[in-house]
Amino acid sequence: MTGLSTRAIGRAAVRGELASIALPRFFEAGFDNVTFDDLATAAGVSRSTFLRYFGTKEDVVLFAFDPLGDAMSAALASRPAAEDEWTALRRAVDPAVALLTREPDDGLTLLRLVWTTPALWGRLHEKQASWRPALADRLAERSGDGAVSPLALRTRVMAALGCLMVAFDSWVNDNGRDDLDALTDATFAALASIPSYHQVNGRPS
Amino acid sequence: MTGLSTRAIGRAAVRGELASIALPRFFEAGFDNVTFDDLATAAGVSRSTFLRYFGTKEDVVLFAFDPLGDAMSAALASRPAAEDEWTALRRAVDPAVALLTREPDDGLTLLRLVWTTPALWGRLHEKQASWRPALADRLAERSGDGAVSPLALRTRVMAALGCLMVAFDSWVNDNGRDDLDALTDATFAALASIPSYHQVNGRPS
DNA sequence: CGCATGTGTGAAACTGAGTGTCAGGCTAGA
DNA sequence: TCTAGCCTGACACTCAGTTTCACACATGCG
Incomplete structure (x- = not known):
């Protein structure tokens, strides 16, 4: 029942705070022209502390995408069982679309930063790949467990997230x-x- | 008609030689446990020189995949015009399959290294993405230029390369x-x- | 033959990411 | 109040990648 300790909650809050301070710097100067020292100074903490909250600079930016894995899994799980698979997958990526269009300017700016920085683009795709197993599991549940080969399910999940990336x-x-x-x-x-x-x-x- | 200068040919040969010396080191020790100093010493050149041939450590490993972009474009271009699009794309990735199965042990070892090293996995996907525009162009040519929207073509190319990656x-x-x-x-x-x-x-x- | 030019190489210094260690301070619980 | 554990900052360290400089070597031209 421990779930989230008060520590963990505090830590998550601090991460969010630090990220929100750091993002504008990246937007202004470009990802490669901002150092951990800059970020730490801007946030009023030491370089050590900043690095303890985000292991890499990429994590600071991609922090915004963290909740998507769970959100998309939940979205897929909540689709009606009768719905066809591809439609269900289309609806599963809705949280991602929503995240970026809630504040269209911010979303576009963020995505532009990711798309113009190879390191960020690569890490986003790593993160995206890490979402796939859970989505494939949800897909297996809805189509009767052995009905479709796991390879086919993984392929279709890959395709759905790929569609999102092309969009x-x-x-x-x-x-x-x-x-x-x-x-x-x-x-x-x-x-x-x-x-x-x-x-x-x-x-x- | 300058095509490839004698310089460029020599440079490419040296790159291949250096890469072939470096790869076994990565296989033995793991990507992160080999430094540029190690590689340079093993190859009998200075760190400076090694770095001049490969801008990053990832490039040393992914050098093996370099010819695939052109090879796959050529393969797609050479498919009969009457062939349906998805089959043509399936055939277009044959060079990639061939590259890795020519020497199955070497291919598997290489791919295992890439798959167990996030940095390599990410860079391979960047490289894969860089192949897409040319493939989409070949696809546009074969299906009459305005017949299918560029977005749809790009999506299908993404899907085809994604299939390859899942495989x-x-x-x-x-x-x-x-x-x-x-x-x-x-x-x-x-x-x-x-x-x-x-x-x-x-x-x- | 002698000289200029361009290219490849090595040495070195430098920036910045990321890791690890340590000592002090703050907080929570006994 | 005392103690145990975590959070922080300071510091030292390794290594990737960039840049600069000097030297060696080859080639082309007068």
């Missing part, structure tokens, strides 16, 4: 002109009906 | 027991027919 990419590249939600619909639609694919096994030379 | 993942995780080619077939098949997806736009609540 992010388009959104950043057109500077938020299009609606992120609509872009996500479009990427999911692009995989929904892959035109006439026959004989995967059996070598179509 | 890699499975191959590493079962220690090469299954055939990588067959695993790739399976992941592509998992997206070929996404079961009954209706109405992406129009909010299926």
